[in-house]
Amino acid sequence: MNSEKVSPAAAQVGGRKQLSAEVEAFVREEIMTGKFEAGRYIRTETLAAHLGVSQTPVREGLQALRGQGFLRLEPRKGFRVLELRRSDIDDIFGVQADLAAELARRAATRLSWEQVNELARVHDELVVAVDAGDGVAVQRLNSDFHRLINHSADSPKIAMLLAVALSYVPNRFYETTGLYPPTDERTEILEAMKTRDPERAAAAMRVHIEHSGVVLQKFLDDKGILGS
CATH class of the missing domain: 1.10.10.10 (Winged helix-like DNA-binding domain superfamily/Winged helix DNA-binding domain)
Incomplete structure (x- = not known):
C-alpha cells in the first residue's frame, strides 16, 4: 500500500x-x-x-x-x-459554496476592525507562502483565513454544516499538490470585508469555492481517475 x-x-x-x-x-x-x-x-x-x-x-x-x-x-x-464522478465534485463544492457564501455575507457586517486587520495579515502571509512554494504554510494560512470569516459570522449551525461538507474535501490538497488558491479571489473577499459589503463578500466567496472545485476536478482528470 x-x-x-x-x-x-x-x-x-x-x-x-x-x-x-x-x-x-x-x-x-x-x-x-x-x-x-x-x-x-x-x-x-x-x-x-x-x-x-x-x-x-x-x-x-x-x-x-x-x-x-x-x-x-x-x-x-x-x-x-x-469511482469518483464529476457530478460528485460538483455536488460537494456546490453545497460548500452555498454555505461558505452565506457565512461570508454575515461576517461582512460582523467582523471587528481588529479581525479585518488580522484577515489582511493572514492574506499577506499567504501571498508570501505561495511565492515561496511553501505548501505547508499555504495550507495552514488558507485554513486560518476561512476559519476567521466563518467564526466571525456567528452562525454556528451553518458553520457546522459547512464542516460536514468540508470533510469530503482533501485536508492537505494545497500541501500535497502544490496547486494554490488564486490571490485575486482571496483579495476580492478581503476587500468586501473591508468595505462591509455583504453581497460582494458572498459573491466573491462563491466564486472562490466553486473555482476550488474546478481545480480539484482538473487535478483528478489529469490523473485519469475522474468518471463522467
Whole structure:
C-alpha cells in the first residue's frame, strides 16, 4: 500500500471513536487525491497493519466511508473503492459554496476592525507562502483565513454544516499538490470585508469555492481517475 502513514495524531488519540475518524479521514484523503484509485480493494487487516492500529477502528472508519459512497463492501474481497464522478465534485463544492457564501455575507457586517486587520495579515502571509512554494504554510494560512470569516459570522449551525461538507474535501490538497488558491479571489473577499459589503463578500466567496472545485476536478482528470 501507499507508504504514507495516517496523521501522527492518530497514534496519540485516546479513544477508538477518534481513531476510527482518523482512519476515515486518511482513506478519504487518499481517494480524493487519487492515491487509492477506483477499483482498488482495501482489506481491513492489511490497512490496520499498514497504519499500525487494530482492525476495529479501521473497520469502523471504512464502514463510515461506505455509508458516504466512497467504498463498497464485497464479500471475501474487502472494501472496493468506487469511482469518483464529476457530478460528485460538483455536488460537494456546490453545497460548500452555498454555505461558505452565506457565512461570508454575515461576517461582512460582523467582523471587528481588529479581525479585518488580522484577515489582511493572514492574506499577506499567504501571498508570501505561495511565492515561496511553501505548501505547508499555504495550507495552514488558507485554513486560518476561512476559519476567521466563518467564526466571525456567528452562525454556528451553518458553520457546522459547512464542516460536514468540508470533510469530503482533501485536508492537505494545497500541501500535497502544490496547486494554490488564486490571490485575486482571496483579495476580492478581503476587500468586501473591508468595505462591509455583504453581497460582494458572498459573491466573491462563491466564486472562490466553486473555482476550488474546478481545480480539484482538473487535478483528478489529469490523473485519469475522474468518471463522467
